Amino acid sequence: MDRFDNELQDLLRDYPMPDARAGFYDEALLRAAQEGARRTRNRWLVTGFGSAIAAGIAIWFLSGVFMTAPTLTAPDADIPGVTIALEKTNTVNLVFASASRLDSATLTVVLPEGIELAGFPGQREISWETSLNEGKNLLPLKLIALTPAGGELYARLVHNNRDREFRLRVDVS
């Protein structure tokens, strides 16, 4: 072991992490009891996606759930993806699942070059304020591919200074 090994060991030993925020453990215990009891009651309803989380927000991109949805791309893709048809209106369903009701959340969708949201021509970033109900909230996005390039769509959900950003690969066929 040389001097650098010792220095690295010292540095790693000192590598910090922030403490849990005040009250977090109490909140988490309470939510676990509430959510745990609810899940036990509703076990038959559990879909397999389930993940109630600390922020109260989870998001999944789903397609293929509805008749209007585009086809799923290859299962080995690194990020979730959909394939949409060129120059047609394609509905991509985003499902937001929330452990509790969220008022005044801001949702921002950033579109890749060459893909537009129907009704918002020329806009690549669209934000709006929304409320989420407890459970699943469906957001159908009507996408139009103007070029075959495709790209990544970003969706950011902000609530009470907490935010989550997710990516969806959009391929065009």
Place this chain on the structure above:
Amino acid sequence: MSIPDENAVFERLLRPHLDRLYRLAWRLTGSKAEAEDLFQELLIKAFGKLDQLLRIEEPGSWLCRVMYNLFIDERRRFTRRRMTVVDESHLPEDGFAGVAGDSDPVHDNERLQQLKRLDRALAQLSEEHRIVVLLHDTEGYKIAEIQELTGVPEGTIKSRLHRARARLKEMLIADGTFS
């Protein structure tokens, strides 16, 4: 068991392990939001298995294993590292808040900069290397404990640890942290 009793038993059983579990969540995920998610999901799962938990001799170890499995399952399911972007720095500034404040401000600042460079270097490691080096060298887990937690063979853990340290050293020499 009535609901209030159940909640009280759950809390009494879990509370002694919360710090350890939160630390593990942080080291696994490397971000506050994901750590809180993982921690919360574990507690919810644990509540549903309260009867089983009451019969377990070492609930802390069991909870850590369940947390690790949840983490791996989530990674497989959503490939979250790629989905949850990129803007969230690996270790927020408040993680460094306790570093400064000793008697020697020059040394404090130098140490702070070293730790920030370590943070950046850790972010360059593969997830499996980052986790093993943090659990072993930062959190003080023994190899056998990491094996029990992850199910990864001892030899593989040692190899990952060796490679992770070597890579960190290389990066920290290259950026002038070690000279």
